[in-house]
Amino acid sequence: MKLNHRYTLAYAVITLFVLSVGFAIVYGAMSRSVTQTTIGKLRHLNEVVAAQLRSGRDYAGHPARANVRIRPLAPSDTVAHAQLVQVRPEWDPELQSAVNVVRLSTYPRIGGQRYHLTSRAVVVMPSDEYLTGIVLVFAWTFVFLLALVVILSEVISWYILKPFNAILLSIERFQLSQKTTIGLQPSRTKEFNVLNDFLMKMTSRAQSDYQGLKEFSENASHELQTPIASMKAKIELLMDSELSEKQLLMLTTMHDELERLAKINQSLTLLAKLEHFEWEPAPLTDLSRLVPATEAAFADLAEMKGLRTTQQIAPGVRVPLDESLAQLLLNNLFSNAIRHNLPGGEIRVLLSATELLVENTGHAPSVPVAELFGRFKKGNAALDSIGIGLAIVKRISELYSHRVGYTYADGWHRIRVVFAAAGE
Amino acid sequence: MKILLIEDHPELARSIVAYLTQEHYLCEVAATFDEAREKLILFTYDCVLLDIMLPDGNGINLLKLLRKDGVESSVIIISAQNALDFKLTGLSEGADDYITKPFPLPELHARIKAVMRRRSPHKSNVLTFLDLTADLESMECRVNGKLLSLTRKETNLLLYFINNKGRMLTRQAIAAHLWGDYTDNLDSVDFVYQHVKNLRKKITDAGGKDYISTVYGLGYKLNAAG
Numbered sequence: 001m002k003l004n005h006r007y008t009l010a011y012a013v014i015t016l017f018v019l020s021v022g023f024a025i026v027y028g029a030m031s032r033s034v035t036q037t038t039i040g041k042l043r044h045l046n047e048v049v050a051a052q053l054r055s056g057r058d059y060a061g062h063p064a065r066a067n068v069r070i071r072p073l074a075p076s077d078t079v080a081h082a083q084l085v086q087v088r089p090e091w092d093p094e095l096q097s098a099v100n101v102v103r104l105s106t107y108p109r110i111g112g113q114r115y116h117l118t119s120r121a122v123v124v125m126p127s128d129e130y131l132t133g134i135v136l137v138f139a140w141t142f143v144f145l146l147a148l149v150v151i152l153s154e155v156i157s158w159y160i161l162k163p164f165n166a167i168l169l170s171i172e173r174f175q176l177s178q179k180t181t182i183g184l185q186p187s188r189t190k191e192f193n194v195l196n197d198f199l200m201k202m203t204s205r206a207q208s209d210y211q212g213l214k215e216f217s218e219n220a221s222h223e224l225q226t227p228i229a230s231m232k233a234k235i236e237l238l239m240d241s242e243l244s245e246k247q248l249l250m251l252t253t254m255h256d257e258l259e260r261l262a263k264i265n266q267s268l269t270l271l272a273k274l275e276h277f278e279w280e281p282a283p284l285t286d287l288s289r290l291v292p293a294t295e296a297a298f299a300d301l302a303e304m305k306g307l308r309t310t311q312q313i314a315p316g317v318r319v320p321l322d323e324s325l326a327q328l329l330l331n332n333l334f335s336n337a338i339r340h341n342l343p344g345g346e347i348r349v350l351l352s353a354t355e356l357l358v359e360n361t362g363h364a365p366s367v368p369v370a371e372l373f374g375r376f377k378k379g380n381a382a383l384d385s386i387g388i389g390l391a392i393v394k395r396i397s398e399l400y401s402h403r404v405g406y407t408y409a410d411g412w413h414r415i416r417v418v419f420a421a422a423g424e
Numbered sequence: 425m426k427i428l429l430i431e432d433h434p435e436l437a438r439s440i441v442a443y444l445t446q447e448h449y450l451c452e453v454a455a456t457f458d459e460a461r462e463k464l465i466l467f468t469y470d471c472v473l474l475d476i477m478l479p480d481g482n483g484i485n486l487l488k489l490l491r492k493d494g495v496e497s498s499v500i501i502i503s504a505q506n507a508l509d510f511k512l513t514g515l516s517e518g519a520d521d522y523i524t525k526p527f528p529l530p531e532l533h534a535r536i537k538a539v540m541r542r543r544s545p546h547k548s549n550v551l552t553f554l555d556l557t558a559d560l561e562s563m564e565c566r567v568n569g570k571l572l573s574l575t576r577k578e579t580n581l582l583l584y585f586i587n588n589k590g591r592m593l594t595r596q597a598i599a600a601h602l603w604g605d606y607t608d609n610l611d612s613v614d615f616v617y618q619h620v621k622n623l624r625k626k627i628t629d630a631g632g633k634d635y636i637s638t639v640y641g642l643g644y645k646l647n648a649a650g
Contacts, residue, residue, distance in 0.1 A: 222477065225504030226433045229526035233439035236529045239592045240446075245640050252594065252642040259596050262526045300577055301603070304618045 004157030011149045015142060023138045027131070034123055035102060039085055042104035042119040049117055050108040067121060073114040079107045092122055099124065163187030167195060174203060176210045177276060214276055221269035228262045267388040274325075274395045282320035282400050288313055290323070291351050294330040301338050302347060307360075311349040319419045320400050329396045332389040333358045333415060340413065356417045365413075369406045393417075425540070426450045428469040430460040430486070431502065432479050440473070443529045449536075457481030464490060469497045470543075471536055474519070476503040491518045498539040502527075528597030530588040537587050553586045554648060555632060567632035577602055578623045585636060585646035594643040620644055 049068050052059040059065060073079075084105040092099045100123045107114055166185050174182045182203040184196045235255045239248065292313055302309050321329070337347045337360035345361035365372060373394045390406070393415070397404040401420035408414070427449050431437040437453045444451045452469075454460035457480045464472070472490070476483035487499060501522035520539045523532060541549070541560060549560040558565045563579050565572045574582065584601050585593070595613040602619070620636060628634050637645050 222504045225525040226436060229504075230433055230436035230439060232526045233436060233443065233529050236594075236597075237439055237442055239594070239643075248640055248642055255594060256596065258526065266524075300575070300619075301615055304615050 003161065004153045007157070008150055008153045011153070012146055015145050015149070019138050019142050019145075023134065026138075027134060030134075035087055035100075038102045038121050038123050039104055042102065042121055043083070043106070045119045046104060046106045046108075046117045049119070050106070050110065050115070053108070053110045053115065067119055069118045069120075071116040071118075073107065073116050075114075077114070077116075079114065082107070087123075095122070160189065163189060163192045164195075167192065167199065171199070176206060177214075178207075181207070214272070217269065217272035221265055221272070224265050225262065228258055228265070232258050232262075264388070267392065270328075271388065271391060271395060274392070274399065277399060282322060284318040285321040285323045285326045286316075286318050287321075287326065287351055287356065288315050288317045290326055290330060291349060291356070294327065294334055295349060298334045298338060301335075305338060305341060306344045307338065307341055307347055308345075309347045309349070311351075313349075313351045314353055317351055317353055319402070321396075321402075325396045325399070329393050329417075332393050336360075336389055336415075337413075354419055356419075357414060359412050359414045361411055362413050364411075365408055369408050372406060373404075390415075425471070426452070426467070426469045427471045427473060427536070428452050428454060428460070428463055428467075428497075429473045430454045430478070430483065431473070431475045432456065432477075433475075440529065440532065443533070444536075447533055455479075457483075457486055460486060461489065464495055464497075465493075471498045471500065471540060473532075473536075474499055474501050476501060476505065487518050498543050500532075500535055500539060502532075528594065528600060530584070530591055530593055530597050531601050534584055534587050534601060551583065551586045553589050553646065554635065556582070556586065556627070556635070558583055558586060567627055567630045570630050572626050572630050574623070574626060577619060578626070581619055581623055585644070589646045592639050592643050592645045598644070 045064060045068060048064050049070065052062070052064065053070070084103075086103040086105075087100055089098050090101045091097075092101075101120060102123050103118055103120050105116060105118045107116055109115075163185060164187075170183050182199060184200060186196065187193060232255060235251050235258070239251055239255075243251070292311060295309060295311060299309070319326075334347075337358055340362045341347065341360050342362060347361075348357075348359040350357040350359075373390050394404050397417055403418040403420070405416045405418070406414070407416075425448075427444060429437055429440055429444075429451055431440070431453065432455045434455070437455070441451045441453060452463065452467075454463050457478045460474075460478075463469075474483045474487060478486075483501065483503075487501075490497070490499065499519045501519045502525060503522060504525045520542070521535050523535055551558045551560065555568045556565070557569075558579070560583075563576075565574055565579055565582055580602060581598065584598065595616040598616045598620070599613060602616070624634050624636050627636075635646050635648065637647065637649070639645055
């Protein structure tokens with residue numbers, strides 16, 4: 001729900017409430033004022049009749065007497081009030097309907113004699129049609145108000161929230177890797193400016209952190225490779241000199257560890273590069289060609305381990321992937337399938353238009369399979385692997401929105417890459 | 425054979441020079457972009473080993489300058505950047521080969537030899553070691569003239585041994601040479617053992633001597649002693 005819609009809704013509810021209260025007040029006031037006006041008229045009538053009585057003339061048959069009853073009071077009668085008002089519904093035979101009858105009693109003293117004057121009038125109470133009329137007035141007012149609120153809130157909120165929407169758009173377009181700062185417009189609204197400042201600070205800090213990290217990973221990896229190369233070269237030179245077996249063994253261990261260091265470094269660098277890899281719309285890579293080619297490249301390794309490889313390759317499978325990244329992905333999948341296999345085991349490769357499935361026999365992984373996509377996770381600690389291959393596979397798949405999954409069942413490891421539809 | 429090594433890391437340069445000198449190359453070193461340019465203008469080299477990251481410039485620019493000036497030397501890029509970077513950025517344009525740091529020195533040597541051979545097709549294309557011969561054209565290997573039926577990988581392995589005869593080759597270096605980027609060398613040492621075993625067997629079956637010796641289970645060496 002949009003912000004201004006929520007406001008509009010709130011206003012609508014408030015308006016409805018206020019109008020209902022207003023309606024109740026108006027209705028009450030109307031009913032009351034009709035009665036009050038009648039009482040006023042009756043008071044006047046009583047005064048007229050009292051004046052007539054004072055004049056001493058005979059006014060019998062005068063129209064003023066039609067609705068007034070005159071009763072002289074005995075001196076023993078006490079008068080509690082100066083006047084008495086009675087309102088009650090009665091059947092009116094002239095109107096043939098129930099009406100409210102208002103009676104006003106006054107007790108004027110005329111020449112030492114107290115009189116009891118009761119005047120009577122019929123009041124038509126605002127009900128039914130009358131009520132409907134009032135309700136309609138209010139309903140129309142409500143509709144009109146609501147329409148106004150809806151239209152105005154759209155216009156006003158568009159105007160007021162313009163900077164806010166601009167901020168949202170900027171955030172949406174913002175990329176950590178972009179060289180420029182986030183583009184934000186200053187606004188006349190204090191809160192938006194506060195938000196702007198905050199976002200500016202936050203994004204520029206994130207950007208500088210990101211740049212720092214990127215430079216660090218690039219420098220670290222690059223600057224480490226040369227010393228490692230130098231050390232390895234020195235060890236190789238040493239190996240060709242006259243050494244005892246013990247010394248050679250030590251050197252070889254050093255050499256292996258350096259090799260491992262270099263490998264870890266390269267893999268991490270590669271992952272970092274993939275994190276920052278800015279891919280254009282991917283070219284289509286022909287997996288129907290690449291998969292068998294990769295299989296062939298690994299064939300001798302598989303053969304030496306006594307593995308049986310079967311492939312089912314659908315023709316003409318072209319998938320959005322950078323070719324060298326696709327090669328990297330396949331290399332990792334195949335070398336894993338060989339490395340984590342059992343002697344005399346099996347590898348099955350299945351390429352269809354929608355997915356690539358690489359299955360291999362092997363021991364059950366010692367950690368949950370989902371974790372194997374993490375870095376330095378090894379399904380089998382006995383093997384001397386770095387445990388980064390699957391992280392690379394996952395990252396490459398993600399780059400192009402392909403989904404990769406790993407399951408283990410009945411002695412088979414299955415890695416499935418489901419291709420994103422081209423042009424998605 | 426004159427080689428110019430352009431590398432700013434003095435120790436690595438020293439090791440490479442020491443190694444290549446043992447292999448009877450004349451090897452000069454330039455540590456900076458400017459020095460390298462100067463040397464390339466004044467002298468002619470058969471092969472240039474080029475580091476990309478130089479303190480005062482980028483090796484790729486040097487390569488472009490080289491090619492623009494019509495320098496005919498073979499160029500092998502030595503870089504900490506890996507194959508993927510090269511593929512993604514097309515760095516290797518104009519270079520004959522590239523090798524990623526850290527690399528085994530025998531591998532560098534093998535690459536230099538391969539590049540030089542491609543450059544000079546008139547040169548003899550047969551490698552010999554005692555009674556072993558390897559024809560680089562037909563990829564045929566013989567023992568005392570008797571043809572060995574080797575797989576492609578085994579042929580490759582034998583060439584590597586002959587190119588680096590008398591040197592100890594670690595299993596890792598051999599794995600890196602045979603499979604390159606395809607696998608991390610950490611678990612391919614068993615495969616190396618298999619290949620070497622098969623190769624030795626084929627040579628001895630064909631009546632050759634077993635020239636390949638195992639060095640304490642660490643690596644292998646091709647030498648006359650056998």
